[in-house]
Amino acid sequence: MFELISYEKFRNTPGVKFFDITIATSNARDLVIHDGPAISPNNTEDNHWQFYLHPHQEDNLLALSGGRTFYLVNFEWEYPFHMVRLEGNGDILRIPPGTFHRSVSDPNGSVVLNQAVRDEVATLEGEFRVYNSGTIPRLHHITSQATLPPMMHGFPEIELRRVA
Ligand SMILES: [Fe+2]
Numbered sequence: 001m002f003e004l005i006s007y008e009k010f011r012n013t014p015g016v017k018f019f020d021i022t023i024a025t026s027n028a029r030d031l032v033i034h035d036g037p038a039i040s041p042n043n044t045e046d047n048h049w050q051f052y053l054h055p056h057q058e059d060n061l062l063a064l065s066g067g068r069t070f071y072l073v074n075f076e077w078e079y080p081f082h083m084v085r086l087e088g089n090g091d092i093l094r095i096p097p098g099t100f101h102r103s104v105s106d107p108n109g110s111v112v113l114n115q116a117v118r119d120e121v122a123t124l125e126g127e128f129r130v131y132n133s134g135t136i137p138r139l140h141h142i143t144s145q146a147t148l149p150p151m152m153h154g155f156p157e158i159e160l161r162r163v164a
Pocket of ligand 1: 101
């Protein structure tokens, strides 16, 4: 399953926030900046969702600013479809290898740092392939309105409906 990882907030004084965000096992870093309500990867021209899936990389995603919603699908999970909100200074989202994922930024964009963990056989070509849900029937079905909705995480309006 995916995980939400909290981290040490060293110091919070007026105007200053200071965090230790180290993912000790990370051996690669990438930074993805969305200027506005961007989608990554982009939808196809005929508007099918596309996804990344890393066979040999774990993602550890932290929103540095702005907000971004992640869509996660993993055929191995008991409940295969989740939506997770990331907002600046919130938890780190750990996505295990083999998970389809795409993200959509809030209208003002977002900056997300990934402290990735690549294994020894990971290659950039293999890890950053894009998968079109329009050509993968099982992925298309799980994300369609023909089946159960995604499980939502970090959406305040959803949390308010639940007992703590
Ligand atoms: Fe990723």
